Amino acid sequence: MRKLVAQSVLGWIRRARLLPILGMVAVAVLLAGCGANGAADPLLAAKVNGKGITLSNYQQLLNVYRAIDKGQYSLPTDWRIPSKRADLASTQKQVLDSLINIELLRQQLSQQHITVSAHEYQVARDALQGQIAADQKQLAQETDPTQRALLKSLLDSITPDVISVLSQQGAMQTALQQRGKLPAVHMRGIETKDMQTAQKLQQQAESGSDFAALARANSLNKTSGAQGGELGTAFVGEISTSFARAVLNELPVQAASSVLGTFSAQFDKAVFAHGAHSGKYVILPFQSGYWLFELTDLGPHPLSTLSNTQALDSVFAAWLTDVVFPTASIEEYVTVG
Numbered sequence: 001m002r003k004l005v006a007q008s009v010l011g012w013i014r015r016a017r018l019l020p021i022l023g024m025v026a027v028a029v030l031l032a033g034c035g036a037n038g039a040a041d042p043l044l045a046a047k048v049n050g051k052g053i054t055l056s057n058y059q060q061l062l063n064v065y066r067a068i069d070k071g072q073y074s075l076p077t078d079w080r081i082p083s084k085r086a087d088l089a090s091t092q093k094q095v096l097d098s099l100i101n102i103e104l105l106r107q108q109l110s111q112q113h114i115t116v117s118a119h120e121y122q123v124a125r126d127a128l129q130g131q132i133a134a135d136q137k138q139l140a141q142e143t144d145p146t147q148r149a150l151l152k153s154l155l156d157s158i159t160p161d162v163i164s165v166l167s168q169q170g171a172m173q174t175a176l177q178q179r180g181k182l183p184a185v186h187m188r189g190i191e192t193k194d195m196q197t198a199q200k201l202q203q204q205a206e207s208g209s210d211f212a213a214l215a216r217a218n219s220l221n222k223t224s225g226a227q228g229g230e231l232g233t234a235f236v237g238e239i240s241t242s243f244a245r246a247v248l249n250e251l252p253v254q255a256a257s258s259v260l261g262t263f264s265a266q267f268d269k270a271v272f273a274h275g276a277h278s279g280k281y282v283i284l285p286f287q288s289g290y291w292l293f294e295l296t297d298l299g300p301h302p303l304s305t306l307s308n309t310q311a312l313d314s315v316f317a318a319w320l321t322d323v324v325f326p327t328a329s330i331e332e333y334v335t336v337g
Contacts (some may be wrong), residue, residue, distance in 0.1 A: 046096060046333040048103040053096075058334060060159050062095045092336045102169050104324050109172055109180070109249040116175045119168040124174070125167035132158060177312065179245070179301035182319050183236045183272050188229035188294040189243065190214060191221040191286070194319040198283045205281065210295050220289065223249040233301065237318020238311050239264050259287060268318055271295065274326035 045058035069091055102161050109116065135155060142148045188211055192198040201218060205211050212228030219225030223246040234240035239260050247260065264284055271278045282293050 006011060009112055014194075022296070033272040033312050043271045044333045045332070046100060047329075047333075049107060049329050051103055051107065053099045053103060057161055057165055058095060060157075060162050061099065061165065062092060063157040064154070064162055065095050067092050067150075069155045070150065070153070089336050092334070096334065096336070099165075101320060102165065102172070102322055104328060105169070105172050106175065108324060109176060112176075112180055112230045114175055114179050116171050120171045120175060121168060124171040125163065126168050128163055128170065132163075154276065173316075177303050177306075180303050182303050182315060183299065183303035183323060184233050185271060185298040186233045186296045187199065187231040187243065188212070188215065189221075189224060189231050189295075190219040190229050191224070191289060191293045192218070192292060193220060193289050195290050197282065201292050202283065205292075205294065221246050221250055225288055231293075233297070233305075234267075235301065235306065235311075235315045235319075236268055236302070236323060237264070237315040238306075264318075267293075271298070272318070 043054040043055050045055045046053045065086075069087065105116065132155065135151065139148065139151045139155060142151060153209070190198070190201055190211075192201065197218075198237065201214055205214060212230075213231030215225050215227075220227060223229060224242065227242075230242065231240045232242040234243070244260060263284070266284055270276060270282050271286060278295060278298075280295055282295060284291055303312075303315070
């Protein structure tokens with residue numbers, strides 16, 4: 001059977017599904033189950049730093065996600081079907097995560113003193129309404145009864161409140177991308193065969209030796225070493241383009257790709273994560289050796305310097321997971337599963 005093809009509206013929903021908080025939300029669920037009582041405010045699905053997420057918004061967005069699951073993935077997330085209860089629990093978690101992320105985003109915009117104008121909200125709303133209209137036109141032209149039913153179910157689930165939530169999210173993300181700042185750092189690096197060599201080079205740099213000269217003379221990575229160890233600036237959740245290029249030049253593409261993701265998580269934990277105090281130098285394992293990194297200009301950088309959509313998604317996710325979420329107070333009142 002053909003897949004449901006309401007790609008325009010689905011694009012907005014997929015954007016709402018971005019930025020998962022990974023395992024940390026599971027921890028929050030356990031904590032909320034121990035300390036929070038949904039009866040305290042039965043009209044709320046959750047609270048984020050004291051700000052409520054309405055149960056109504058949660059239920060309405062859940063209906064949209066379930067319509068998508070049924071149409072796109074043939075997953076009738078129905079608690080009455082024992083084999084599908086895990087799918088329902090996963091969808092419920094995604095919905096709550098998305099709404100938590102949206103509220104965290106709203107609060108971060110406020111902290112950065114970024115105001116999203118009524119005009120910006122209206123532009124996002126008009127764009128979404130236009131996409132919905134295109135899908136309604138597609139529905140009128142659809143001849144397959146099954147596809148008509150699935151598309152109609154999706155469109156029927158998109159209420160005014162859902163439109164409001166998604167258009168607000170779109171406007172806020174655009175505002176942050178254009179005017180916001182997220183953690184980033186400038187990097188220089190030296191690849192070594194072992195920890196002892198990296199530590200020795202760090203001691204020399206700390207004693208006043210020129211880092212660029214040390215990189216040219218000692219780095220096993222000739223690509224970056226020839227540039228004095230220069231690796232450019234990287235945001236949280238983003239592999240430095242220069243670092244990735246240097247690794248790709250030294251390793252087969254498949255091998256390099258498999259280790260870059262693991263390295264990115266290690267780097268974020270050491271440099272950007274809440275409570276991390278890396279100092280000017282940090283040594284991290286990579287493949288069979290180690291890298292000594294010199295870190296400068298660590299702090300907020302304009303996000304507008306990123307133009308790659310995939311990089312933006314990665315940066316948003318890591319920022320919320322490693323930087324924002326650990327300091328947030330999350331209380332969840334709905335039962336998942």
